[in-house]
Amino acid sequence: MELSDRQEQIIEIVKPNGPITGEKIAEKLGLTRATLRPDLAILTMAGILEARPRVGYFFTGKTGSELLTENIKKLKVQDYQQVPIAIREDDSVYDAITTMFLEDVGTLFVVDEQSCLTGVLSRKDLLRASLGQQHLSGIPAHIIMTRMPNITVCRKDDALIEAAQKLINNQIDGLPVVKETEAGLEVIGRVTKTSMTKALVELTLDDKRFD
Ligand code: ADP
Numbered sequence: 001m002e003l004s005d006r007q008e009q010i011i012e013i014v015k016p017n018g019p020i021t022g023e024k025i026a027e028k029l030g031l032t033r034a035t036l037r038p039d040l041a042i043l044t045m046a047g048i049l050e051a052r053p054r055v056g057y058f059f060t061g062k063t064g065s066e067l068l069t070e071n072i073k074k075l076k077v078q079d080y081q082q083v084p085i086a087i088r089e090d091d092s093v094y095d096a097i098t099t100m101f102l103e104d105v106g107t108l109f110v111v112d113e114q115s116c117l118t119g120v121l122s123r124k125d126l127l128r129a130s131l132g133q134q135h136l137s138g139i140p141a142h143i144i145m146t147r148m149p150n151i152t153v154c155r156k157d158d159a160l161i162e163a164a165q166k167l168i169n170n171q172i173d174g175l176p177v178v179k180e181t182e183a184g185l186e187v188i189g190r191v192t193k194t195s196m197t198k199a200l201v202e203l204t205l206d207d208k209r210f211d
Pocket of ligand 1: 122123124145146150151171173
């Protein structure tokens, strides 16, 4: 994050003098408290300064990478999840391939009548099935899918970074976002490697806001 000259000056004042009130910082800079308000807000939001009510501002001493880690840990699955694309167990492998193309996704979830998760189909699962000589319209999805309980899932309140770790540890491209119901795990979303790429790009865009 690039700081303005004034923001750097504020930090240099707060470092040795904190906790110090906004009023006092303004006085030292020969400015009004109102002029400083946006800069103090930015420095507090970025985690560089901390504001204690009725005490003042102090320097947190956190390094750039500590601040970045904190921001990454705040990201939630629900803010990056996409619409899940699901098929039924009895749908054919041919239909699964068509759905994958039409919906432009790399992972399909297989669900029962209650929208509860029973399996997962990846691109390679479908390629593998296509290598056989059988008629793809005659093979139901449940024959080739990875099935419960061997499916790695996440919940909407989970930290996005935990979901990313599951993708890496299990060498998979996507996770179903599920919600517990009496009938089983209802599929309410999906997070994929693309969600992680989006989050990475957004973090740098956020940073630009402070330039
Ligand atoms: P691809 O095989 O097309 O590269 P993946 O790496 O996502 O895609 O899938 C690898 C294998 O893991 C496939 O057999 C797939 O069925 C299975 N798989 C995909 N997602 C999950 C998941 N969330 N939980 C368990 N297994 C999964």
